[in-house]
Amino acid sequence: MYDIFISYRRENGAMTARLLYDRFTDMGLNVFLDLEELSSGHFDIALYQIIEESKNVVVVLSPNSLDRCVNDGDWLRNEVVHAMQCNKNIVPFMLRGFSFPDTLPEDMKDFHTYNAVKVSPEYFDASIEKLASLLKDVAIENNEDSKPASESVIKDSFSNKYFTSEDRKEVRRLKIQRELIAGFDNPTYKYVESICDELRVLDIGSNDGDYIFGKFGSSGKLKKLVGLEYDKTAVEKANKNHGDDENFRFYQADVESDTLADTIEDAMEDIGIDSFNVINISMVLLHLDNPYRLLKTIRKYLQKDGYIIIKDIDDGFNVAYPDPDGLFAKAVKICSKCEESGFRYSGRRIFTLLEQTGYRDITLQNCGINTINMDYDQREAFFNIYFGFIIDDIRDMTEKHPEVKEYMEDYQWYKDSYEKLESMFQIKEFFFSLGFMIYLAKK
Numbered sequence: 001m002y003d004i005f006i007s008y009r010r011e012n013g014a015m016t017a018r019l020l021y022d023r024f025t026d027m028g029l030n031v032f033l034d035l036e037e038l039s040s041g042h043f044d045i046a047l048y049q050i051i052e053e054s055k056n057v058v059v060v061l062s063p064n065s066l067d068r069c070v071n072d073g074d075w076l077r078n079e080v081v082h083a084m085q086c087n088k089n090i091v092p093f094m095l096r097g098f099s100f101p102d103t104l105p106e107d108m109k110d111f112h113t114y115n116a117v118k119v120s121p122e123y124f125d126a127s128i129e130k131l132a133s134l135l136k137d138v139a140i141e142n143n144e145d146s147k148p149a150s151e152s153v154i155k156d157s158f159s160n161k162y163f164t165s166e167d168r169k170e171v172r173r174l175k176i177q178r179e180l181i182a183g184f185d186n187p188t189y190k191y192v193e194s195i196c197d198e199l200r201v202l203d204i205g206s207n208d209g210d211y212i213f214g215k216f217g218s219s220g221k222l223k224k225l226v227g228l229e230y231d232k233t234a235v236e237k238a239n240k241n242h243g244d245d246e247n248f249r250f251y252q253a254d255v256e257s258d259t260l261a262d263t264i265e266d267a268m269e270d271i272g273i274d275s276f277n278v279i280n281i282s283m284v285l286l287h288l289d290n291p292y293r294l295l296k297t298i299r300k301y302l303q304k305d306g307y308i309i310i311k312d313i314d315d316g317f318n319v320a321y322p323d324p325d326g327l328f329a330k331a332v333k334i335c336s337k338c339e340e341s342g343f344r345y346s347g348r349r350i351f352t353l354l355e356q357t358g359y360r361d362i363t364l365q366n367c368g369i370n371t372i373n374m375d376y377d378q379r380e381a382f383f384n385i386y387f388g389f390i391i392d393d394i395r396d397m398t399e400k401h402p403e404v405k406e407y408m409e410d411y412q413w414y415k416d417s418y419e420k421l422e423s424m425f426q427i428k429e430f431f432f433s434l435g436f437m438i439y440l441a442k443k
């Protein structure tokens, strides 16, 4: 009996399938991954039996992986259809760049209705944990021996014989993306760190804690930290990787809830402080309905002369030149329609909000990351930071609102224009600036 059967397309999905196999095997699960050539030419009858004996079927969906399913006898189609017919617990694991083809064969037509995990390369480990949470009869205590954070999974894979050049490229791309963003915001964090003797930090929307620990974790000055985060899995991971009961704690909380003040006060009592001297809000205000109320509430817990750092985005500060046919302008407009991408003009209102909620000495520390002096790899990574994610978001919109024709048109246009956008981005004279903004203010 297998806990998990992993189905994948060999061309682009092999590395991910292998990572999942290693990860779940490390958790003590019995996993079937067809590494032999069983499925290369014919669909072996033995695979049917293995699917029947598996509690869960994970289908790794890499870009274009379902295109060949229109062909009778396609083995990925056979696996998926057999799993559907056996009523297996099927979880699609959707990699970036994957989208459902316009038509699926009749016997697979309901495949897109299964509860799927959309893989975020930045939070790869969280994606695996989300996947684990959807599996049947799989306990997901975070066993100490299991491979930890996404970074480690990726690093470990360098010694993996199934590692392919494409995956190496992906790791390198992520590294460049982090460096690009770090070059933009690190000076602000370093400045705050340098003028504070110690750091007592409230981090709003802390996700898995990696971001705030990446900024302040290495100096030795970080003495106390409260992270507030909506996503339960991210909070668990943050506490596991960075938490300790005494000084660093992450709490599951909706920072827009009426009980925010109580949550913060309880947290401060837990770690034994009566104020913070730094509040950090990175890429969160754009997702909130009422940022004014949040800023006003948390100000009470910031000590006099304490700092607030806010990083956000404003697509109005995106500039593409030359853009003779308006392709970039259209792509940016499409992004602003996606519900999951938040309010894309959030950055410009932050100065006003900070003034209105009583903060002072407000400075816009940096505005815009641009292509000047970037090499090919940097431009590629930069393009992906923004344009690489729109496709997933707009596809979600078409699935959520199938009745809105405009979303389907946008999706089709975006798919058709993607390579053109990507290649224009690589022209040496092409200038693009992305509207990240970082503010610093005091109480």
Ligand SMILES: C[S@@+](CC[C@H](N)C(=O)[O-])C[C@H]1O[C@@H](n2cnc3c(N)ncnc32)[C@H](O)[C@@H]1O
Pocket (backbone or CB within 6 Å): 204, 205, 206, 207, 208, 211, 228, 229, 230, 231, 234, 253, 254, 255, 256, 281, 282, 283, 284, 287, 288
């Ligand atoms: C784009 S991520 C940014 C994570 C991290 N601060 C960083 O900069 O890498 C936004 C985070 O805010 C969290 N978030 C959004 N709305 C929230 C809310 N109302 N309460 C708590 N967390 C929220 C999300 O779950 C997500 O983890």
